[in-house]
Amino acid sequence: MSARILVFGGSFDPPHKGHQALLKAAEEKIHPDRVIVIPAYHSPWKRNSSALPEQRFQMAKLAFPDAEISPLEMRSRRRVYAVEILRRLKKENPDAEIHFVIGSDLAVRFDEWKNPWELRKLARWWTAIRPPKNGKIPASFNLISRAMPEISSTDLRTRLLMGEEVSGKMDSRVLEWINQEGLYGVSILSKLKKILKPERLLHSISVARLSRNLSSVWRVDSFEAALAGLLHDAGRSIPVSEMKSYCQKRRLRIPLLREVSAYQPILLHAYISEDISRRIFGIKNEDILKAIRHHTLGAFAMGNLERLIYVCDTCSEDRNYSEAAQLRELAARDPQEAFLECLNGKIRHALSLRGWIHPFPIQVWNSLIL
Ligand SMILES: [Fe+2]
Ligand SMILES: [Fe+2]
Numbered sequence: 001m002s003a004r005i006l007v008f009g010g011s012f013d014p015p016h017k018g019h020q021a022l023l024k025a026a027e028e029k030i031h032p033d034r035v036i037v038i039p040a041y042h043s044p045w046k047r048n049s050s051a052l053p054e055q056r057f058q059m060a061k062l063a064f065p066d067a068e069i070s071p072l073e074m075r076s077r078r079r080v081y082a083v084e085i086l087r088r089l090k091k092e093n094p095d096a097e098i099h100f101v102i103g104s105d106l107a108v109r110f111d112e113w114k115n116p117w118e119l120r121k122l123a124r125w126w127t128a129i130r131p132p133k134n135g136k137i138p139a140s141f142n143l144i145s146r147a148m149p150e151i152s153s154t155d156l157r158t159r160l161l162m163g164e165e166v167s168g169k170m171d172s173r174v175l176e177w178i179n180q181e182g183l184y185g186v187s188i189l190s191k192l193k194k195i196l197k198p199e200r201l202l203h204s205i206s207v208a209r210l211s212r213n214l215s216s217v218w219r220v221d222s223f224e225a226a227l228a229g230l231l232h233d234a235g236r237s238i239p240v241s242e243m244k245s246y247c248q249k250r251r252l253r254i255p256l257l258r259e260v261s262a263y264q265p266i267l268l269h270a271y272i273s274e275d276i277s278r279r280i281f282g283i284k285n286e287d288i289l290k291a292i293r294h295h296t297l298g299a300f301a302m303g304n305l306e307r308l309i310y311v312c313d314t315c316s317e318d319r320n321y322s323e324a325a326q327l328r329e330l331a332a333r334d335p336q337e338a339f340l341e342c343l344n345g346k347i348r349h350a351l352s353l354r355g356w357i358h359p360f361p362i363q364v365w366n367s368l369i370l
Helices: 019-032 054-062 072-076 082-092 114-122 152-159 172-181 188-195 198-214 222-230 240-249 257-263 265-279 286-293 305-315 324-331 335-352 359-369
Strands: 004-010 036-037 099-103 126-130 142-144
Touching: 004 019, 004 114, 004 198, 019 099, 019 257, 036 054, 036 072, 036 152, 036 188, 054 072, 054 172, 072 305, 082 114, 114 240, 152 222, 172 257, 188 222, 198 222, 198 305, 222 265, 222 305, 257 265, 265 286, 286 305, 286 324, 305 324, 305 335, 324 335, 335 359
Parallel strands: 004 036, 004 099, 099 126, 126 142
Antiparallel strands: none
């Protein structure tokens, strides 16, 4: 009988108990002679992978101690498609029977993979029966008929960032390693605790929670939504009287700096928060940085994440003005209308103060309704 090789591919960002359960169930079904786990260098389907390939390789070693962890994709320093892996494996093991197992979220998109017809010839394909939210598992797949835990890596990353309990969802060795390496922003909350006053920290957590809860309706990544929410006021602890000099010292490029410093210096905190997020928290993702920079005044052509943080900042659970709950409810069903309502409310509030009004919100309003 020819040798059986079981390949398990995925991003493993991070690996969790759902992955472990799937592999175990596949092993029980297939009885392989060799098990190879291949952490993808960069999965074509996941744009916001937040651990480095080497880190995902290490986590896979901890999560699957009895399997061979292939460095193939990681070493290549480029995207490697499943068809390339299988061609190579077949060449090295011409008589082997190759089985490939993937999560059902990947299986439903199998026809978009490179050379699906060749993939079907090179291996037998397996996935769990967990019903996918969107799409159908192709008929060519063998189903592992065992209920799998409902865990997603994206959700786990966000939970880790928010300091929530994850021990039931991931292996303790992986969790320990994540904490030790400070992956997925696990140390952000404790750093924020040191620089923000307690009520500002509560507000930031509140904005992060709401942004994360609304992320699927607003079509943004939940981890990015939570991260931008947590950091949006990171510069708020700088005394208002020192904000102008902070901006000058750091040479921050701020439109209308003279007027803003004279009439509404508190607005400078958005630019300072962006600077602190870059410098102290090491944020490089420009979408997150823009969302932080524009959370008070808005900007032209704002993306979904920027708009989400802008809205959540004004109606997070800790806001106790009368319309906040209504705005939250609107934001949960109509992002565009919620953004307009929020902008409208901010302009009305600025007018009611009878002081200088920054032109940005008015310009943004005009750009949206004309
Ligand atoms: Fe703010
Ligand atoms: Fe805020």
